[in-house]
Amino acid sequence: MARSSSSGEGSFIWETIKTIFWALVIAGVFRSLFFQPFWIPSGSMKDTLLVGDFLFVNKMSYGYSYASCPNIKIRRFGIDLDARDICGFLDNDNTRLLGSEPERGDVAVFRHPVTGEDYIKRVIGLPGDKIQMIDSVLHINGEAVKMEPAGMFIETYAPQGPQGRLPRCFNGAVIGAGGECEKERYLETLPNGLTHSILNIGYSSAADDTGVFEVPEGEYFMMGDNRDNSTDSRFARSRDGVGFVPYENLIGRADRVVFSSGGRSLLFFWDWRKDRFLEPIT
Template identity: 40%
Template sequence: MSFLRTAFDWRGLTGRAGFVLAAALVVLMLIAQGRLSPLSPAGAAVALAGAMATLLFWGHARRRLRAMGWSGWWMWGLAVPLVSLALVAVMALRRTRPDAAPGPFSKAGRALVWVMVALIASRVAWAPYIIPTGSMSPTLQPGDYVLATRSLSSPGRGSVVVFRHPVTGQDFLKRVIGLPGDRVQMRDGQVILNGTPVPQVPAPDWTEPNRPTAFGTRPRCLTPTAPGTPCIKQAARETLPGGPTYTVLNIGTHRTDNTVELHIPEGHLFVLGDNRDNSLDSRVTQGLGGVGLVPLTHVAGRVRLVLYSQEGREGRLLRTVE
């Protein structure tokens, strides 16, 4: 209790053992976050615990700097990658000065720490994701850094959602096509929803560079092209009943262009990638590596915004998701 209480009193001193304990708590929270889906209930609990651990760490860091006789400005070095590791090591090993004494602290600095902690705690409601493949192109492209918010209700038809793969537990991002009670079939590459074809209007061909992404994947093209040349795909604008209009891509006839009619049971969704010929989705069973029908309980959130492209693709800055 003394360890918790003194973290809120920045005027005092903290020894090496107390500081190491505070740093260890932050490391444990970071490890836990790396192992959990960010928008899962467990991920939300770890986000809140991480916010508390961060608050305790900064409090003891300020007290530890005073015990060493260092300025409080060194605290901001703890926020710099790599520099922070070296600084933590020094703070953990350096002895407390015999003449160290409690003293004042910067209220502005403490206010900034509270803002940072509040931002960490807000991760219970949102999470960033990086798009590694082109299965959702052109809506979401390889290298896109996107923002998703926690689902507070069942997703609507046409929503782009984040969900945990029913078998592997990995996070996937796809578009909701079929809701519980719907009948869904693919016929010659067109979605047949409850017996009615979902309308598609031809759009200009979509082009991207034929080069490997940072994740080692390459785009699939309508016709074979040499590396570095334009990769062309046929495009169409598809509109779901009561849902949004978005662009889907096609590169020819494939096995998944035709499927049997599926009746979506209660508590499940049928999802597709917008890049129809380059997506393992509900058309492919889980036994064959696809996602099959997705349980609603596995849906973690809805993708809202493309923040930017890590690959520098044009038009990807603060772009809302259709």
């Protein structure tokens, strides 16, 4: 006897559900163990990373902790799972499986210690270091890092990315929409010899002249390369500040920009930055 059409349709639907389920499981395992996609939403790491850069975070670089598990948020279905809800058994001891420590100068993604959001900054201070900003110059263990002027970083004064934020500018008081937004650019060399660019917009007493931060054991001091437009470890741990970042909150290292779009949507191909495809992150 031939099967009814309803039976065939039910079998097809069930097979489709199973296929989607296992695809999601495989994607989740890959994302948790190997590489996590990350889209740059703000300008705190300019000009190393621009709004609209897309990259994969290497989770194998520092080993695994609760933060290696993804946050799963699907508001349409009321799903709001934090990494701790999934991998809480790995939490609260500040250790990692197959762990290795970040190096000074790494560009790392980590979980904000209070909000649980994913942040990306540069590792500046290691456990035991003393970090201070004096007149806009970074000091590590009492020594000023080497800084060299590197011209101006120029971008268009216009809304950036899906959030449509306007960039902050050194010359902000004299430009209008579509004008050239300028920032002072410097090359900063860390004690281990790594040289990277930083930007300066203007003087801020809270960010450019600070007390001495003594980095506790098992924690790290993070800073954005866009020094005057970065919420980082210079600001006390809270919903608005990062403070010191525990070892277990690290997610992975960012090594290369895969793709970049300067527009409000990924589909706006005329805004793609082709010169940044597969660009190494230093």
